[in-house]
Amino acid sequence: MSYRTLAQRVAATAERLGPVRRLVLLAGANRPDALVVHLAALASGHPVLLVPGDSDSTIDALTAAYDPDVVARADRRGVWSLDERRRGSAHTLHPDLALLLSTSGSTGSPKLVRLSHENVQANAESIATYLGISDTDRAATTLPPHYCYGLSVIHSHLVRGAGLILTDRSVSDPAFWEEFRTARGTSLAGVPYTFDLLDRVGFARMDLPHLLRVTQAGGRLAPERVARYAELGRRSGWELFVMYGQTEATARMAYLPPHLAAKRPEAVGVPIPGGSFRLAPAEGNGHGPETGELVYSGPNVMLGYAETPADLALGRTVRELHTGDLARRAPDGLYEIVGRRSRFAKILGLRIDPQRVETLLEEHGVTAYCSGDGDALAVAAVGSGEDEAQLRRLVAEGCGLPARAVRVRALAELPRLATGKPDYEAVRRLTRPVPEERPFPAGNVRDLRGLRALYAEILDRPAATVTEDSTFVGLGGDSLCYVEMSLRLEEALGVLPTDWHTRPIRELRSLATPGREADSPVGPDRSPRPPQRPRSLETGIALRAIGIVLIVGSHIPVFSLQGSAHVLIGVAGFNFARFHLTAAAHRERLRHLWRSIARIAVPSVVWITGAVVLTGLYDPANALLLNSLLDQGTERHEWHYWFVEALVYFLLVLGVLMAVPLLDRLERRHAFGVPLTLVAIGLIGRYDLLELAPARFHLGPAVVFWLFALGWAAARATSVRQRALLTATLALTTPGLFGDQPLRTALVVTGLSLLIWVPTLPSLGPLNRVAGVLASSSLYIYLTHFQVYPLLRDDFPVLALFASLAIGIGYATLATRVVRRLSRKWLGRGLQTQGSGLRLRIPNSTRK
Template sequence: MGARRTHGWWSRTGTVPSMATLTKLVDCLTSHGDGVALIDAERQLTYRELADEVATTAAQLGPSRRLVMIMARNDIETIVSYLAVHAAGHVAILVSPDSDLTPLTDTYDPDIVVDHGNFDERRAHSAHDLHPDLALLLSTSGSTGSPKLVRLSHANLLANATSIAQYLDIGAADRAVTSLPLSYCYGLSVLHSHLVRGAGVIVTDHSVVDPRFWTLFTEHRATTLAGVPYTFDLLESIGFDRMQLPHLRYLTQAGGKLAPDRVSRYAALGEQNNWQFFAMYGATEATARMAYLPPNLAKTHPNAIGVVIPGGSLTIEPSIDDPAVGELVYSGPNVMLGYAESPADLALGRTVERLRTGDLARRTDDGLFEIVGRANRFVKLFGLRIDLARIETVLADRRIEAFCADGGDQVIVAVTGKHDVGEVRRFVAQSCGLPQNSVRVCLVDDLPRTPAGKPDYAAVKALATQQPQPQAPTDVRALFAEVLRVAPVDVTDEATFVSLGGDSLTYVTMSIQLEDALGWLPPDWHTTPIGEFRPRTGRMFGRTVEMSVVLRAAAIVLVVGSHIQLFELWGGAHILLGIAGYNFARFVLPAPTLAQRTRWIALAAAGIAIPSMVWIALALVFTNDYAWTNLFLLNKVLGPDGPTQGHLWFVEVLVFMLAGVLALMAIPWIDRVERSRPFWFALAVLAIALAVRFDVLGLDPSQDTRRYTVLCFWFFALGWAAAKAPTMWYRLFVAAIVIVNVPGYFHDSARETLVIAGLLLLIAVPSIRVPAFVAPVAAALASGSLFVYLTHWQIYPLFGDHRLLALAVSLAFGIVLHSAYRWALARITFEVRRRTDRADRLLERSS
């Protein structure tokens, strides 16, 4: 660090300011001296060092007051930039870099845009008239992309930060983790409240299900963790209640109502483990917090939002129907200046004195406030503000008349019986950015209305209890548990084949047996919640088999038959590469978190590499077919070349492709981009692969076959794009890419025709009806295709010129070996689960 400077907003040699004398959050930085301020995986800054970096950055911004849009990433560079904007007297707009920012940028036209500490200075002087009190603009209550913003002052920020720090008793020894986005008022309040007390903040964008999050948490002795209800869902999924966190002092929860039983449970868990649980209530319009539930009352009053924060006041404006219930109104120094809906509003001063929350509340005999309903048509789930009226509008655009109500932890949607429940559920979940199990669709003969003809939302809400949650047939649940080797308790109505860990191998078996159980195979069944499966009476001819299954079965027969020289129909391996990309996009990429996604990709690669290496090791012992480089799947890279050394190119290529994709998808911003634009991301990957295919980098396989992995990646990427194509028109576009780019690749018209036909069938024909006896044969061949490919090189030479027999035995041997492998894997999984459960029971008894 360079020499420290003296600036107007802090002084190197000045006395420590008291909270009463502060006008900005940044005024207190140097008062905390050499205490640790920010920590990430690479470095840490003391408050004095942070003040230096903020001062340097503030000087770069210049004296002319401007509107600065900051891409709010959870990293030290973003925090320094954010504090520098305050220090220099500018106005910040904090936005999520993953949201659609077009409405905001078009409306407000920021003077400067900051991303990763880099400044895009668009003009030297502001295009806007900025009110002197204005400090920060945030989107309302977790919503993103809307031009409607909350206007906050320095006084708002400081008042709420000091209030939160007071009731949480934050001290300099505390360290919090940025487990929430900084563009969200709750996440930002964690930063503010710790800065004013000289506490440390551990900066990370890792999810709580990512082991790297807990490595930072434990190594740096974090004392506090903040989360929205969904955070606590994730914590339960990783066994948080069994974690040993000796430095944890308290958990805080906001961003939506947590179910009362869970509030009680976390309060009890905190008592058991010597930490506290604070359930809190707030809104962006109040800078963050308005009320909190003291930990000692959480077990006995889990329905309450608690008491007002220090410095604020809550009142209830009684309704005519029930004087004890009314709209909750908050007053305090943290109430926003007002809303901004256009640039002209940035010149306004205070337009709001009291905050009407829109929540209906009552006051208990114990003096606690309790929310009993909503005065408006918004609900908050997963930290997002969901507009129920907008859901009704977008459904109406699809000619679906519906009434929507707040179901607490779900959106309740009432539709008439002529609509498909699964389709409505998926559409609502997708349009709101919610998981499907947060949307409950109820069928009614007529939409409920009041005597005055208005929607009866109370009746809609009651439907959730009147109509039992649909249950999948018991035999279907048992089937999922058996095929996927998961505990029956995990097979819930909300679970899907993908969420339970299904892959391209188990998909084949599952699809065949599921059709036997239901009498049909629902479309997109692998991503459909199990609770939506229904048997269908009356069976059609034969069975439905997915085209990818048929193609895998046919391709492996073509590969083996061509190698045996029973016939010469080359191209099956490249069709298999396309299918591999297709299945990768459907079964691996849908993982809900970055940590799970990287784990699933690694498992997919291991599922190919491990059995391959085991078989190659056996072949090395009993044959002279391979070299040691084959054992480590490096023959294409290291050689040696020879008549048998390239036999396993397909396995090597596929493993290296998955390793490359794993490295790519492990980058957080890449992961976010793919989730927000899955088809266009896949298309971009395909474009890069095609650039290599056309020798842009000079990688010609005729010059060096060891580079073949890179050159044939475009087949994998093509399957990936096909799986992510959202409509038939997009699929046709991918099909056109096949037709244009395959010719000339092999310099063999017959081979190219076969590959084009196979890939077009994969893209354009989702499934096909086949005679009943064909389905299990196709399933067995497709499931065992890897093992058939691995072993046929050693099997078919045993039969000399009896080529047809050699083909039959090679296929059968691979299928049997695959079945044995799956059985062994299931036994290992069972034994691991049994020992883990036994260890957990012993641990519970000892505690």
Template sequence: MSLDPDLSEATFTDLIRYGDRPAILTAGGVLSYRELAARVDDVVVRLGAERRLVLLAARNDVDTLVAYLAAISAGHPLLLVPADKPAAVDSLVAAYEPDVVLRTSDGALELDERWPGTRHDLHPDLALLLSTSGSTGSPKLVRLSRRNLEENARSIAQYLGIGPDDRAATTLPFSYCYGLSVVNSYLLQGAGLVLTDLSVVDPCFWDVFRERGATSFAAVPYSFDLLDRVGFADMDLPNLRYVTQAGGRLAPEKVRSWAETGQRRGWDLFVMYGATEATARMAYLPPDLAAEYPGTIGVPVPGGSFRIDPVDGLPHGELVYTGPNVMLGYAESLEDLALGRTIDELRTGDLARRNANGLYEVVGRKSRFVKIAGLRVDLGQVEQILSGMGVAAAATGSDDDGLVIAVEGEHDTALLTKVLVSDLGLPRASVRLHAAERLPRLPTGKIDYPAVRGLAAPKTAPPAPEDPRRESLADVPRIFAECLDRPDVTPTDTFVSLDGDSLSYVALSVRLEAALGRLPADWHLQTVGELSRRGKPRRRGLVSFLEPSIVLRAVATICIVAAHVELFTFHTAHLLFVVAGFNFARFQLTGTRSARLRRHARSLTKIVVPSVAFIAVAYLLTDDYSIANIFLLNGMVGPQEVTSEWHFWFVEMLVYVLIAVTALLAVPWLDRLERRAPFAFALGLVAITLLSRYDIVDPGLPKPLPVFWLFALGWAVARADGTVRRLLVSALAVLTVPGFFDHPLREATIVVGLLLLTWVPALPVPSVLRRVTGWLAAASLYIYLTHWLVYPVLLPISPVLAVVGCLPVGVGYWALCRWLPIAFARWRRRTGSAGSAMKAPTA
């Protein structure tokens, strides 16, 4: 598709021409081009008529987009900086002294006019200032003109065939040239932007993607690792037309694999090559050639051209790009803002060749050479040698320090070093390999080579904090790794993507609260990196705040034990089924259907295994239980009258419910229905289970379906993402719970607990009890299991002692059940490593 002739002179800020077409689509609504234009005009007025230097701390939100378009359309040179890097914002404010600083906060645009008018000499062609790749916060900026932006947007729109019905999901930051090019090219064509700051590993991202009919998204190389993790290749995305890739080299085998996946699934893969200095794109690989020529960058974008200049001493020349999107030049100080064009072509620094088919191929980097022991070493070649051995690696170094190489995953670094030394002809002492769980990456997904070089610096492991309350921002990745037993935690991971569940949620949230202060309600969907960048916690006072689900689990557990000891009677067991449904919807309904089913199976295992193990011990030590108890079948085949064999009814019913919902969501069309309409699905589940609540249907079982109804109510609470929906769920609870138990206090307890989950983000807890509350909540299942054997021993002494004594025993069993799998896995790794070492050939 070529550009519409009527749009050949159009610009991406000419919004009003598209009238009522949808411009911005979010999870919460749609903004037309006419409405967007009106908001842009309002900000233009606020910025004033005099041309000034504007700094925008950018987020992926509507207000940032409005501010960007206002500054560009009004001719104010704009310095775009990521808002989540306050140090970078401060550094650039100090270096360039902007006249105006714009920030977005709580759905509003804040305009900080640092002085009236301008104090700068600004060249008339200057439109935008962006940091170069990997230099966020550095005074060195790329100077771009309005023509650079418009020509690159036209070029991209032409080769991607963007039409007015296309909709792109904003998967990359606006402050990144690649992410910004998506915005410009889509607005130019009157297409839609599905605006979100969610990660592709967040299931909510794909919900928004489907609901808003997105047809494309942009990815960097690392994105494909995340897409693989969430099962993207098997997702049902009926509107997806193409995926674009840039921001670094994607390995040829991955290009071929994803291109073939796209061919099977009905979408195209556009591999692209570019740089901030070229406003974004210089080349693209036509999708029909991607599987056949996956190692190439393709052909120049429309309007651009390449040539290859010889480089002395090297077999391949340097790739040089010419086109209307080449930057004006660099700015390294405030005075450079007065400069006009200082370059006419872009020397990329990449070594390249042009193949017989006319496709260009980058074969190395002109600057990525080091001289070691008199030998010239190509760092790209080092990475390719290791890649050929199936090892992902990043190589850097210097003439003085030799090679420093990071390899991803567990490998025999001594053997790899031996291979490299032999192939490269280098002294053994000049090559240092370091194994890493993940290669260090920048926020754009590119390799962080300074971090790789830092691996060679001597390190001393920081001591573990003596007091968990001293945990700090730097401890966030370690807290995730320890609580989830995941040594592979990366800055882009979330609690959900790491397969966290309700059992690990409590321990993790309590420790994070100690490190970060009060947590946002959606912290489990925020990345480790985002949590690590939160501000320092305020000094803790006498009161802390914890999520209602945590407090309710802890309090309900104590009340259950106290009721059985007959210290006081306050029935709370059924409230825990509401909490269970709430947590199930939050943590278990993520990823593909197969990933969900694996997560459900793991969750069931964490309940069934410790329960069966303990009940088996109880069966051997007492005469109170039967074989049916061990296999959690008493609810099915046990006596109808209440005896000691009903002690574990709660565990049995929870397992029955989880098995039922797992079977339900294993049905493909039901799984798809839940994804497309999560709240409606939850309400439908409530409606079905109410048939048992009102005895319209008799399932022939004593308790599961009434419990299922409460579980479904908790599920609906988790999916109620707006005031109207919360009011609806609250009304359902108020109308359906009273009268069921013929016990007003028990019914009031369930209703109040549900309302707390629905409306209250955090509950106050005395600071001295914060960690204890977390322990009790995390160990609630284990306390319930063990208290049946503990309290009869202590009750003759004192009812209070009987209650208090049950709690540490349950916590201890919880800690044991957490430790055993970790210890077993470590033992397996040690024995596996030892076995591999014994089999390794000797030198």
């Protein structure tokens, strides 16, 4: 739409609104109809009460509270209408009044911010100036227009004659990025939650040739993320603007110049053009004498608040804005926010700063929202229910409060308003004691409650911590429980998408195939069931199940088909990428990885130690998983556990490397490039260019690492070209690994090619269940079968195969339960230790 066409539509709507000023309630939406009404009302002097268009309850509440003269909204069919409730106005409207915005999201609170025409114009001009917006820019509407930040994006671009990409799609929707590229988008705006979504969708790897700037406001973005995005922008050709503002200032008060974002990511920056700051004394704030309440002055400061229709007649009641934020001015002239004065809570006589608690928890790898609630501190944190007791102690010790005064609720996702800001009212509500809930029904897993119960059961999570927004990966799921979960879901819901493990439960519920809840051809009412979708089995699961059977059968031997262990090395790399290199925060990634290493290493060391002691066949180095490093010669039995050693070595080294924030950021930016580089490095070991290979060449960790890296790269490959490159590498470099064994080479190439190219294989329900048990127990079958099959192989080789599988499955069940308990105890001690450190960081002044 051209500006000429827009102006014509605005003029027509303004004419319909008429010359008599009326209060217009506008259900905001990122669509042309809503924008036209908004601009028409502003242009002809009608005050606009802008409310969220997707919240009927808020529209109804504010309609009842303010009795608007005109209501502009879309009906249930999406048809836009102007409901003119009266020809004149029921209100006395101050001549300066232009816009009414809420500061409380979608709560329907009658407290509104009164903004003038000067406020709106001045703030739009100021933002356009420091962002350098020109008429060639095109901004996407990534935020709702009833939110002051989203509205400021619209105003600041229109005031420069720039373009708007009106869309209500989320940045997590692939279609959004198609729109953005097609329209040659130059500007992207987001709140902290938006950046969480950008991490999840691989924003760092996107090709956005026209992007010029990314802006961030709406809450504090962690300094390390600011620095990371600033560096990403520098390399990609766009600038990051971190901004600070409030609705009471029509949106913006400060911004951090892009060239300082990487150096000073903790600062909010300098006042916007036309504005100024001063620090008002704030005694007893606990942050030092150089700190005060940040007070802002400028032409964008609101007229004042409105709480009833009578307030619409008021003129200016506010001259400067007391932000409620505690700040200091650094020697370089940049302002830094250190706390929130208005959020201070007095609990049991102690003055607590919830924002400071959030910051300190963040330093310990815990993302949380905190709020005072009477005589208790309410804390909602990302995590699992098993962490709640430790987190409560951590916070209590840090704040000097008794544990009974701290209420903690661990959640998969923190509560946010529609704008993406923290929902502190929900934090207080969610943490309040509730009557003990009955467990979820175990029967029908096709509804949300049943799905949540299934997740809680398989992932061993308290039921209360599993919400409809939880994901398998977000709840700490890994390859050891992935198999059972995927098969149970596939059985209940039908064919699953390949990315089901990253999708929230509510999305999976919508995939349910009618008639899946039983194998009977008729439903409960005896009517025929709809036809069921054919079953399928993920290729990775199939390879693990088939591979372990081939390994055990070839060792007995019932048959001779070798090479499956090398295929499983590639599958391990594939799963490493899927379950450990997620979009989670850096600390959460590491925590998840070390837990998985423990779940592999501990049962392995226990079993192998028993084998060393009881059989006398193995050197003690095997019990410590050191045989590959010490090279115990060519004896076959000494190399029985090379696979376990290699897997643990790979994960340990990668865990250490990923602990370096720079390397973690590098992997996130180059998800395919990093493992491809590791494949190249691994080929040095594959051809033993450094002469580090052991006597049994093809079993050395350095020799087979390239297969692990190739599986990792396969999980990250997103195009035919990338998959073809991996397949060619596999086909060219596998020959010669096993000497003159073409069948073994062919098996490895075939198995890993399937992993690269074929996400799922056709299957049957009973076959899926068998494959699931074998795949989830494959590591433990590998561990135990060396001590089982020798007892039976001479007389009953087939029985030796089945006995080896059965014993391994039994050990898997036992080991999983024991390791889970041990990891919980270890985590608890770690959090208690962290609590002591946290307590030392709290200044004494907060304990008065």
